Amino acid sequence: MKKRIATIIFTVISFVIISSYSVYAENVVFINDNFENLSTSNWIDNTGRGTKTVEQNEDGKYMVLNSTSSYFNYQANNIYSTRRLYCSADIKFDSGDSEIQVRESRDVSASGFTMAGRLRKRLGYLEYFTNGKYEKMNDSNGNWIKLSDVSKWYTIRMVLDIKTNKYSIYVIDRQAQSVLTKVENVDFYGECQYINYFAFSSSSKLCVDNVRIEEVEVKKIGVEGEVYPKITNTNSTYLYKVKAVDDNNTEFIVDDVKWYISKNKTGISIDEKTGLLTVAPNAKPGPVLIKAENLKYSTKSFFFLIDIER
Numbered sequence: 001m002k003k004r005i006a007t008i009i010f011t012v013i014s015f016v017i018i019s020s021y022s023v024y025a026e027n028v029v030f031i032n033d034n035f036e037n038l039s040t041s042n043w044i045d046n047t048g049r050g051t052k053t054v055e056q057n058e059d060g061k062y063m064v065l066n067s068t069s070s071y072f073n074y075q076a077n078n079i080y081s082t083r084r085l086y087c088s089a090d091i092k093f094d095s096g097d098s099e100i101q102v103r104e105s106r107d108v109s110a111s112g113f114t115m116a117g118r119l120r121k122r123l124g125y126l127e128y129f130t131n132g133k134y135e136k137m138n139d140s141n142g143n144w145i146k147l148s149d150v151s152k153w154y155t156i157r158m159v160l161d162i163k164t165n166k167y168s169i170y171v172i173d174r175q176a177q178s179v180l181t182k183v184e185n186v187d188f189y190g191e192c193q194y195i196n197y198f199a200f201s202s203s204s205k206l207c208v209d210n211v212r213i214e215e216v217e218v219k220k221i222g223v224e225g226e227v228y229p230k231i232t233n234t235n236s237t238y239l240y241k242v243k244a245v246d247d248n249n250t251e252f253i254v255d256d257v258k259w260y261i262s263k264n265k266t267g268i269s270i271d272e273k274t275g276l277l278t279v280a281p282n283a284k285p286g287p288v289l290i291k292a293e294n295l296k297y298s299t300k301s302f303f304f305l306i307d308i309e310r
Contacts, residue, residue, distance in 0.1 A: 003268065018067055027247050030079045031198075031213040033062045043074045047076045050074055055207075062090075065200060073101070077201040080299065081215040084246055087158040087232075088201075088258075089211040090174055096204025097122050102160055102167075105197040110214035113197065114190035117160050117167040124148050128169055130186040137181045138173065145171070145181045153209075154180070163296045164255060165191055185253065216247040223256065223292050223304035229279050231267075231310045240275040242292050254294055262289040285310050 001029055003015070033243040040052045040063055053064045065074050087102060099120035105113040118129035119137075123167030124146045136144045147154065155172040168184040200206055225240035230276055242254040259275045261268060267283025270276065270290060290304045 021128065027217075028081075028215040029212070030081075030215070031076050031211055033063070033211045034209060035063050042077045043200075044077055045070045045072060046075050060209075062092075062207055065202060065208065067096075067202060067204055067208045069202050071097075071201055072197045073201045075197060076211075076213060077197055079213060080194060081160075082162055084216050085160045085162070085195055085213070086216060086248060087160070087198055087213045088155065090153050090155050090209040091200075092153045092207035093121055093147055093150060094202070094205040095124075097204060097206045098202035098204070098206050100156060100158065101197070101199045101201060102158060102195060103197045104192040104194055114188070114192050116162075116165075116188045116192045116195055117158050118189075119156065119158065119169055122146060126181060128183055128186065129189055132189050135186075137169070137183060138179055143217075151193065153207075155210075155249070159250070159252075160188075160195060161252075162192055162195060166250075166255070177304070185255065218244045218246050218297055220245050221294075221297055221302065223290065223302050225275070225277070225290075225304065226306070228307050228309050229277060231279055231281065231283050231285065231308060232283055235281070236279045236280070238277045240270070240277060240290060240292070240304065242275075242294060244297065254297060256294065256296065258293045260291040260293070262291050262303070279308060283308055 033042055035054050038054050040054060043052060049067060049069050050067060051066045052074065054061050055064050099118060102117040103113045103115045114128060120127050126145050126147060127134040128137055139145045151175040155174045157170040158167060160167040164187045165188040167188065170182045171180045172178065173180055200208060221242060221244040223240055224243045226238040229238050230236055240259065242257045243251055244254050246250050257275065259272050260269045261270055265288055267280035268288055269278050285308050288306050288308055290306060292302045
């Protein structure tokens with residue numbers, strides 16, 4: 001029975017993945033700067049309080065941003081994304097406060113934008129912005145992380161999903177290539193229909209290299225969970241989720257999915273909002289088809305075939 005049901009499941013999942021490939025042929029790259037050509041033309045000072053130069057070390061050239069009086073914003077030129085936006089940069093911080101802002105900007109006034117993602121270093125400590133407030137970024141031990149070594153280079157990666165209005169941040173030790181801190185799938189502050197603003201901001205010197213900002217699309221999507229739920233003497237529960245893969249081969253969980261059992265069966269139920277399947281003691285063995293719907297990524301329904309066993 002397991003061999004037969006596994007064959008059916010593989011066929012169903014294969015169909016889901018193949019049928020949901022993106023119609024986009026390639027990623028849209030907005031910025032790809034390593035500053036080896038000495039050009040900084042992609043970066044615009046929209047405050048009039050900054051300077052920019054190109055310097056060099058043993059690893060090559062990089063852009064240096066500095067302040068002439070107070071906080072500056074250097075904005076990336078010509079970005080407009082309505083899909084899934086990747087932003088990556090190598091940064092060497094100075095002792096001052098600095099941040100990265102990503103937002104939907106409708107005009108140049110202070111009130112004319114909606115903040116999507118924001119990472120700031122304040123007094124050396126890292127914080128991210130969500131739901132109108134700053135939250136601590138913690139290390140693997142749960143301690144508030146502090147970047148006190150101003151000689152080190154870090155890689156900052158931000159992934160912003162306009163369709164779900166959520167984003168993730170990864171802070172990486174560039175030399176060791178280890179993740180120092182991360183947050184995943186946190187809310188934007190407000191609802192963004194697009195993102196057209198990315199900026200480095202600082203009250204002092206900020207060194208920037210290898211900046212890449214690109215728009216990608218989800219290329220496959222499917223349901224993941226236990227294939228062989230068990231009937232026991234008490235209610236048993238199993239959690240199902242929709243997982244997607246984008247054009248950068250990054251996996252992520254799709255939120256706000258609606259869950260259904262395709263055909264009602266005694267003793268089997270699933271929570272419409274959470275994907276939590278409950279198998280009661282009076283359930284009967286046999287195949288059950290779970291359906292997941294998520295209109296943010298596809299108008300199709302996604303199916304996952306399970307086999308209830310005693």
